[in-house]
Amino acid sequence: MISDIHWLGHDTFKIVGEKVVYTDPFKLKKSDKADVILITHEHYDHCSPDDVRKIQTPQTVVVAPADCCAKLSGNLRAVKAGDRIDADGIEVEVVPSYNANKKFHTKDRGWVGYIFKVRGQRIYLAGDTDLIPEMSAIRADVALLPVSGTYVMTAEEAVRAALEIRPGIAVPMHYGSIVGTKDDARRFAEGLKGKVEVVLLEEE
Numbered sequence: 001m002i003s004d005i006h007w008l009g010h011d012t013f014k015i016v017g018e019k020v021v022y023t024d025p026f027k028l029k030k031s032d033k034a035d036v037i038l039i040t041h042e043h044y045d046h047c048s049p050d051d052v053r054k055i056q057t058p059q060t061v062v063v064a065p066a067d068c069c070a071k072l073s074g075n076l077r078a079v080k081a082g083d084r085i086d087a088d089g090i091e092v093e094v095v096p097s098y099n100a101n102k103k104f105h106t107k108d109r110g111w112v113g114y115i116f117k118v119r120g121q122r123i124y125l126a127g128d129t130d131l132i133p134e135m136s137a138i139r140a141d142v143a144l145l146p147v148s149g150t151y152v153m154t155a156e157e158a159v160r161a162a163l164e165i166r167p168g169i170a171v172p173m174h175y176g177s178i179v180g181t182k183d184d185a186r187r188f189a190e191g192l193k194g195k196v197e198v199v200l201l202e203e204e
Contacts (some may be wrong), residue, residue, distance in 0.1 A: 001121045001142060002169055007201035010045060010177040013125070013144060017118035019090055023125050023144075025051040027177070033057055036087045039064035039072075040097060040127035041111035045178055047071060061087040063094075065111055081112050091117040096134045097127030104151045105129065115140055124165065128174070131157045135164045143167035146174030147188045148181075155184045159191035162198075170198050 006014040011024040019035035024046040034055040039047050039062065047068040056062070056074055063085065066078040077085060083094040097113040099105045105128045113127035115138065124140035130153050143165050146152035152174050153161060162170045170192060172185040182200075189198040 001119060002171075002199050002201075004119065005123075005142070005171065005201065006204050007171070007173070009203045011040070011125075011127075011144075011146070011173050013173075015118050015123065019088055019118075021090060021116065021118060022055055023114075025055060027051065028054050031055065034060050036060070036090050036092075036116075037062045037064075038092070038114050038116065038125060039068050040113060040125065041065060041105060041109070042067045042071065043105075043128070046128070059088070063087050063092060063114070067109075079112065080110055087116075095124075095138065096132065097129040098132060099128075099151075100130040100132055102130070102151070124167065126161070128152050131161045131164075135161050138165050140165055141168045143170045144173050145170060145188075147172040147184045148175040155187040156191060158188050162188075162192055162196045167196065170196050171201060172198070 004016045013023045015021040021036045022034040023038045026045050026048050028051045032055045063077045069076045069078045079094045081096040085092050093115040095113045098107040114125045121141040124143045126145050145158045147155045147158045172188045175184045192198050
């Protein structure tokens, strides 16, 4: 499964399965064709209309909170936490994503993370979030978790999140671009050694 997941930097992943799924496309180096695009919230480094257009076709399903949809065009599906939808054959569950102890991503804005199924595997995209109580209910085979602190969880908090979720594989994200370094990813991996398998993907 992990070979189907390509990290394109920050919170941007390309997941190749029955369909091609992109998450939070930002600073894409080349054009492509996405079947489904998942956008977590409307900050410029997650909801980038120019980057969406690079991978969007008339058939592409763009799943995003309503404030993001206002910036985009095409085949849009506005969602909120608690929704479950079928996006071109990809099962998508929408879950909360917010800051618990800072004000960059407050709960009242209704921004989200996603659990989506590719090749029978449940992939959790946490979005820009802290360690929040709702994570204890999340079940995923692969968890994509922010680790850089400042705007999101620190590496240590992300370790605690992974221990709550207990995925088969955890992948650190949200570092190496705007904030955070490989050291954050390494600290995350070290904290989970012997408990949860961590894969540090090389940016493509």
